Amino acid sequence: MESKSLLPGTLDLLLLKALLLEPMHGYGIAQRLRQISGDVFQVEEGTLYPALQKLLAKGWVAGEWKQTENNRRARYYKLTAAGRKQLQTQRAEFEKVLGAIVRVMEA
Amino acid sequence: MEFVHRLWSWLRREARSRDLQEEMQLHLELKAQEHIARGASPEDARRQAQLDFGNASLVAERSRERWGFVQLEDIRRDVAYGVRQFVRNPAFSAIVVLTLALGIGANSAIFSVVNTFLLKSLSASHPEELVKIGIQPSGELEQNAFEYLRDHQKTLAGLIAWDDGNIAAVIDGKPDIITVDYLSGNFYSLLGVDPLAGRAFTPADDVPGAPAVAIISYEYWRERFGLDPSVLGKRVQLKDVACTIIGIARPGFRGLRTGGTAAKITITAQWHAQLTLKDNTTFSLFGRLAKGVSRKQAEADLGLAYRQWLLPETKKVSDPRERQALLQQTIVVSPARQGSLEFDRRFVVQLRLVEAVVALVLLIACVNLANLFLARGTSRSREIAVRLALGAKRGRIIRQLLTENLMLASCGGALGLMLSVPFMRLFALILCGNANAEALGIQMDGTVLAFTAVLSVACGILFGLVPALRSTDKRISPSFPGQSTTSGTRLRSHRILIVPQVALSLGVLILAGLLLRSLQRLQQVNLGFDRQHLLCFWLYPTLSGYEGQRELDLYDRVLDAVRRVPGVRAASLSRLTLRHRGRRHGLAIDGAVNADAPFVFNTAAPGLFDALRLPLLMGRDFAPQDGLLAQSVAIVSQSLAHKYFAGRNPLGRRIGMVNVEPGVSRTIVGVVSDMKFSSRDEAPAAAVYLPYAQAPQTLRGQAEIKVNTLVDPAVMIPAIRNQVQAVAVDMPPVKILPDQELQDFESREERSLASLLAGFGALAFGLAILGLYGTVTYSVSQRTRELAIRFALGATRRDVLWLIVSESMRYVISGILLGWSLAGGASHAIESFLFEVRGLDPVTCAWSIGLMTITALVAAYVPARRARRIEPMAVLRSE
Numbered sequence: 001m002e003s004k005s006l007l008p009g010t011l012d013l014l015l016l017k018a019l020l021l022e023p024m025h026g027y028g029i030a031q032r033l034r035q036i037s038g039d040v041f042q043v044e045e046g047t048l049y050p051a052l053q054k055l056l057a058k059g060w061v062a063g064e065w066k067q068t069e070n071n072r073r074a075r076y077y078k079l080t081a082a083g084r085k086q087l088q089t090q091r092a093e094f095e096k097v098l099g100a101i102v103r104v105m106e107a
Numbered sequence: 108m109e110f111v112h113r114l115w116s117w118l119r120r121e122a123r124s125r126d127l128q129e130e131m132q133l134h135l136e137l138k139a140q141e142h143i144a145r146g147a148s149p150e151d152a153r154r155q156a157q158l159d160f161g162n163a164s165l166v167a168e169r170s171r172e173r174w175g176f177v178q179l180e181d182i183r184r185d186v187a188y189g190v191r192q193f194v195r196n197p198a199f200s201a202i203v204v205l206t207l208a209l210g211i212g213a214n215s216a217i218f219s220v221v222n223t224f225l226l227k228s229l230s231a232s233h234p235e236e237l238v239k240i241g242i243q244p245s246g247e248l249e250q251n252a253f254e255y256l257r258d259h260q261k262t263l264a265g266l267i268a269w270d271d272g273n274i275a276a277v278i279d280g281k282p283d284i285i286t287v288d289y290l291s292g293n294f295y296s297l298l299g300v301d302p303l304a305g306r307a308f309t310p311a312d313d314v315p316g317a318p319a320v321a322i323i324s325y326e327y328w329r330e331r332f333g334l335d336p337s338v339l340g341k342r343v344q345l346k347d348v349a350c351t352i353i354g355i356a357r358p359g360f361r362g363l364r365t366g367g368t369a370a371k372i373t374i375t376a377q378w379h380a381q382l383t384l385k386d387n388t389t390f391s392l393f394g395r396l397a398k399g400v401s402r403k404q405a406e407a408d409l410g411l412a413y414r415q416w417l418l419p420e421t422k423k424v425s426d427p428r429e430r431q432a433l434l435q436q437t438i439v440v441s442p443a444r445q446g447s448l449e450f451d452r453r454f455v456v457q458l459r460l461v462e463a464v465v466a467l468v469l470l471i472a473c474v475n476l477a478n479l480f481l482a483r484g485t486s487r488s489r490e491i492a493v494r495l496a497l498g499a500k501r502g503r504i505i506r507q508l509l510t511e512n513l514m515l516a517s518c519g520g521a522l523g524l525m526l527s528v529p530f531m532r533l534f535a536l537i538l539c540g541n542a543n544a545e546a547l548g549i550q551m552d553g554t555v556l557a558f559t560a561v562l563s564v565a566c567g568i569l570f571g572l573v574p575a576l577r578s579t580d581k582r583i584s585p586s587f588p589g590q591s592t593t594s595g596t597r598l599r600s601h602r603i604l605i606v607p608q609v610a611l612s613l614g615v616l617i618l619a620g621l622l623l624r625s626l627q628r629l630q631q632v633n634l635g636f637d638r639q640h641l642l643c644f645w646l647y648p649t650l651s652g653y654e655g656q657r658e659l660d661l662y663d664r665v666l667d668a669v670r671r672v673p674g675v676r677a678a679s680l681s682r683l684t685l686r687h688r689g690r691r692h693g694l695a696i697d698g699a700v701n702a703d704a705p706f707v708f709n710t711a712a713p714g715l716f717d718a719l720r721l722p723l724l725m726g727r728d729f730a731p732q733d734g735l736l737a738q739s740v741a742i743v744s745q746s747l748a749h750k751y752f753a754g755r756n757p758l759g760r761r762i763g764m765v766n767v768e769p770g771v772s773r774t775i776v777g778v779v780s781d782m783k784f785s786s787r788d789e790a791p792a793a794a795v796y797l798p799y800a801q802a803p804q805t806l807r808g809q810a811e812i813k814v815n816t817l818v819d820p821a822v823m824i825p826a827i828r829n830q831v832q833a834v835a836v837d838m839p840p841v842k843i844l845p846d847q848e849l850q851d852f853e854s855r856e857e858r859s860l861a862s863l864l865a866g867f868g869a870l871a872f873g874l875a876i877l878g879l880y881g882t883v884t885y886s887v888s889q890r891t892r893e894l895a896i897r898f899a900l901g902a903t904r905r906d907v908l909w910l911i912v913s914e915s916m917r918y919v920i921s922g923i924l925l926g927w928s929l930a931g932g933a934s935h936a937i938e939s940f941l942f943e944v945r946g947l948d949p950v951t952c953a954w955s956i957g958l959m960t961i962t963a964l965v966a967a968y969v970p971a972r973r974a975r976r977i978e979p980m981a982v983l984r985s986e
Contacts, residue, residue: 026130027137044161045138049131050169057112057173065126075130 011051013094016079016087019061023078025068026052052077060086116174123174127167135160181503185510192511199483200515203476207519207566210469212526213867215559217465219527220534221458222558223366223549229446230360232299233395238402239443240266240392240409246436247389250380252416253291256392259412262405263394265297268376269363269447270390272383275650275839276372277344278331282651282839285327288362288370289379289390297395305339305354313375319345320375322354326546327371343372346382346652350374359548363393363446366548368541384649386805393443406440413438426693426766428702453939457538457860460618460936464867467611469566471871474604475878476570480512481601482885484578491578505575512571513564520563527551527559537859601882602918608878609922610929612871613959617930618937619868620951622861625944629854635782635791637720640676641846642814642823644831645684649808651838659800661835662810666712668830669814674823677815679715682799682806690792695763695772696751706747707784707792708764710802716742716779718815726758726777733798740798741773747793748778764795768803786853787942813846820845857940872959876966883915884970894974895982904975911971912964919963923956 018024018032029052030045055061060083063075079087116123135156142152157163193200228234240256242248248256250268257266267290274287292313301307302322312320321343323332332338343350361369380388396405417433424430484491494504528544528551535544544550646665648658662680669678694704713729716722724745733740741762748757763772781791797803799810816823824843831841851858887894894907902910927947934946944951 025133027134030134045134045159046131046161046163046166047169049127049166050173053127053170053173057109057116059109059112072133073129074133075126 010094011047012055013087013090015048015051015055016060016083016090019077019079019083020087023064023076025074025076027074029077055083058082058086113174113176117176120171120174124167124171127170131160131163131166135163181506182510185507186514188507189511189514193515199479203479203515204518204522206472206476207516207563208522208526210472211520211523211559211562211566213465213530214469214562215523215527215555216530216534217458217462218558219531219551219555220366220538220549221462222552222554223547224458225445225448225455226554227365227548228444229298229363229365230300234444235442236264236396237298237443237446238263238394238396238405238440239447240394241439241441242436243439244435246432248392249388250376250390252413253376253390253392255416256409256412257291259415260394260405260409262397262400262408264397265293265395267291267294267297267363267393268390269294269393270376270379270383270387271370272387273647273650274345274372274382275647277837278341282837284647284650284839285371286368287382288373289376289383290362290373291376294362300357300360302354303357304336305352307354308373308375313377315377317375317377319348319350319378320353321345321350322356322373323352324356324360324369324371324373325358326369328355331371345374345378346650348378348382361548363391363443364548365446367539368546382650384647384808391447393447394440402440402442406438409440410438425769426702428692429766453856454538456936456939457856460860461534461538461863461867464615464618464864464871467615468867468871468874469562471608471611471874471878473566473570474608475874475881477573478601478604478878478881478885480570480574481577482881484508484574488578495579501579504579508575508578509568509571512575513567516563516567516571519566520559523563524551524556524559527555534863537863540855601885602915605875605879605882605915605918606922606925608875609919609959609963610926612868612875613923613926613955614929614933615864615868615871616955616959617927617947617952618933619861619864620955621934621941621944621948622857622864622937624948624951625940625942626854626857626861628943629786629857630850632783632786634786635721635780637815638846638850640816640818640820641719642816642820642827642843643846643849644812644814644827644841644843645809646812646835646838646841647809648838654807658807661838662712662799664834665812665831668834669812669827672823672826672830674817675814675827676817677714677718678812679712679718680799680810680812681712681715682710682802682810684811691764691767693765694751694795695761695765697761698763698772700765702765704751705793706764706795708767708795708797710799710806711742711796712799715796715813718813719782720815721782722780724778724780725756726775728777729796729798734800737801739771739773739801740776742777742779742796743775744779744791744794744796745781746791747795750793762795773797786850857942860937860940872962876962879915879919879963880966880970883911883967884973886914887911887970887974890974891977891982894977895979898977898979899983907974908968908971911974912967915967915971916963919960919967923959926959927952927956 014033015029018029018036024032026048030048052061055077056063060080061077062080063077065073066076068074135153138156138159139149139152142155143149147155160166229237231237240248253266253268257268260266269291270289272287272289273284276283276285290308292308292310295301295307296309303325305322307322308320311317323338328334328338338352338355341352343352356369356373359369361367362373374382376390379390394405396402413436417436421430421433424433491504495501531544531549532542535547535549536542539547541547646662648661653661666678666680669675690705691708692705693700693702694706695701711729713731713733716728723742725748726742729740729742743757743762751757752760757775757778760775761772762775763770779796782794783791784794814820814823814827828840828843831838897907897910898904930952931947934941938946
């Protein structure tokens with residue numbers, strides 16, 4: 001990923017987390033990420049799509065074409081059971097690493 | 108899971124792509140609306156949305172990597188691109204493929220010969236356990252030694268005795284001479300092989316008193332019996348032994364050989380002594396190591412057993428020299444995974460040398476192709492430069508170019524595989540004297556296929572990698588060619604390839620020249636007797652059951668019949684073939700033993716010297732009355748007489764061959780002029796001739812008949828054969844040859860090596876010259892601007908011509924010097940094939956180097972002449 005403001009490997013985690021609440025389409029996910037992070041993540045929004053294709057391939061999310069509120073056709077991504085499990089694993093992993101980094105920085 | 112998804116996505120990649128496009132489109136639109144809501148103009152909003160989104164086509168590309176198999180997809184695209192390239196340049200592709208096909212075909216063929224004879228394992232179970240039992244420093248194993256070892260060894264799972272030869276077989280009343288293998292009864296069970304039909308030998312078939320049984324080869328079954336299954340149980344008369352056919356071997360089964368022709372019939376070893384020629388009493392021994400026994404252990408065990416057998420044997424030997432030699436014998440156990448490997452070292456040298464030369468031809472061809480691709484790389488460099496500028500990675504382009512080359516190489520390899528079949532027949536004919544490669548076991552198998560595949564890929568990389576690396580190197584590749592370069596590193600590296608080409612082809616040329624010159628010398632050797640009008644043929648009466656006086660009567664009948672044929676001037680015989688190379692030692696002159704005296708001996712019927720036109724200098728020829736019961740007499744050669752009776756009259760003196768016939772003393776009745784027994788003899792050997800009726804036991808049973816004709820001997824062959832057939836009804840038809848062919852046969856290895864080296868040397872030479880021509884042509888075409896400037900500055904046409912030719916010749920001369928020293932090193936390998944020509948024979952070298960220099964000059968001059976036609980103004984204006 002060519003996102004300079006993201007820790008490497010965290011995009012998957014962020015996507016899975018964003019989808020935990022409700023199924024969303026690509027634009028929605030981009031909006032959500034920007035909102036939650038308070039504009040800290042300056043990702044080229046296009047990079048979401050290869051990442052989403054990867055999650056699809058792994059079977060962590062499922063895609064479904066539905067109508068938007070404005071009656072446009074859009075693909076909504078939904079977390080699968082495998083995706084939930086993956087989110088937990090990745091989250092635990094991330095917190096472990098983050099905790100370690102924090103401890104090192106504060107020592 | 109992921110694989111299924113990939114496969115599914117790949118199958119539906121069109122739909123996936125549409126979905127993604129729609130998704131991204133929606134994203135951009137929503138994004139644009141967002142910007143409009145913030146007050147941007149529709150124009151700016153769209154632009155801003157695109158900036159936020161990033162490179163959409165890159166995103167699509169990245170997403171696509173998740174669908175299907177990108178690597179495979181890339182290869183498919185490279186292949187498709189390559190095919191388009193080839194279709195665009197059919198002549199170029201055809202030349203490349205054909206060159207490779209010839210080179211690879213020849214290499215596969217020679218490899219299949221090498222594989223058959225030197226690499227392949229015997230078709231037996233666990234061939235790696237097989238060992239050969241031999242004797243060092245020299246000696247052979249007699250039948251009783253085999254039996255003693257078989258009964259006293261403790262380290263082998265079994266010991267096999269094997270000998271091969273010819274046998275006279277009468278089948279359905281028709282006599283014929285066929286090849287035979289004698290094998291001990293445990294052979295089939297120990298090797299773990301079954302016959303195709305019938306049963307194999309068992310040890311019980313190989314004990315005295317057991318009925319004679321035989322197994323025939325599949326090939327003989329097909330040729331002689333037309334695959335008739337009723338052949339099992341058929342009676343075959345071998346001399347005085349009635350033998351029953353009990354089995355048919357599998358197709359291609361050759362006993363202990365991996366290549367060569369299979370013996371037509373196999374019988375048990377117990378019949379060996381009764382059925383072979385009298386002077387053949389030895390066997391080759393093989394065995395299978397028992398479980399957990401090493402070769403060293405087996406060697407110690409067998410060595411001990413052999414020693415026990417040897418000690419009583421040595422007491423029977425009177426000659427101290429021979430006794431000493433016997434006592435020095437030790438047993439050697441060597442691996443025999445490949446069976447007997449019975450051919451001599453010269454055959455191996457020959458095979459390896461031809462293999463090396465054929466590989467050289469392919470190497471030179473690859474260097475030529477690399478040159479060709481370098482030149483093409485330049486013409487394609489605009490395409491490559493554009494692709495590099497558009498962001499293609501260098502590795503990707505190299506892979507693309509390599510794919511193209513590998514495709515060409517694979518096509519060359521596939522075609523080469525087809526061409527290798529005729530090549531195999533050619534090699535089989537020249538190296539083994541039999542064009543039926545399959546009958547010799549030379550065929551395409553997995554190993555050869557793998558070799559060809561590896562070779563093709565290696566070729567593709569070899570001639571493809573350097574040009575691919577160069578044409579994608581931005582430092583060298585001029586970004587927009589079409590302009591000519593000046594002579595720089597590019598051209599130099601191009602020209603440097605001339606050096607190995609010239610060197611390698613000159614090396615081969617010199618070797619071929621040495622062999623041809625040596626052959627010519629061999630042809631010119633004067634053996635001392637008249638070869639022009641001589642025919643010869645051989646009789647093996649022993650094989651048909653003629654013994655003692657019956658054998659002598661048969662000879663007399665045959666000689667009388669032949670002498671009656673009109674056009675025959677004289678006919679006679681010797682018991683050993685006249686051109687044997689055996690040297691004996693130990694002469695007793697008037698009772699005084701000279702144990703070191705070397706000599707050659709043979710037996711002669713009356714009239715032999717007349718038939719050979721060898722003048723009798725003193726005394727008399729043998730006569731019919733010199734029979735078995737008459738006085739023992741001998742005729743000696745001039746050089747023997749000169750050596751031992753210098754100046755005195757040898758007639759009436761006594762001579763004895765202490766090791767050939769101990770205790771026999773012969774009276775010298777004649778002196779005959781010298782002859783050489785082999786073309787390679789330095790000087791005529793001292794020779795002793797005995798009357799044919801008084802031949803020692805070991806010389807009986809066979810004879811070489813020499814017929815001197817008044818006319819061209821070849822036309823007399825049918826008449827003589829008919830006469831022999833008429834008086835020796837139960838003898839198989841004989842093969843009659845002009846003596847000249849015998850001479851050719853003697854030098855057949857030199858001849859085959861010379862013809863192969865000359866053929867492939869010429870090919871290498873041609874390729875090298877072609878390469879030189881191409882290089883000079885290319886360099887002239889690349890340097891038009893530089894040359895035009897030279898002209899404009901006042902250089903004459905002659906100057907420019909000289910400049911170009913001399914630049915190339917610098918490399919040619921380095922190549923010649925290198926090739927010359929290469930040939931010097933390689934000539935040691937063929938030393939045993941050379942006769943009266945030493946290492947770097949000045950005449951041969953002068954010819955080869957002269958030929959190379961002149962041809963190279965022409966090859967450089969012709970394209971250089973084009974430079975003279977450059978119109979300086981036209982060229983400079985166009986740039």
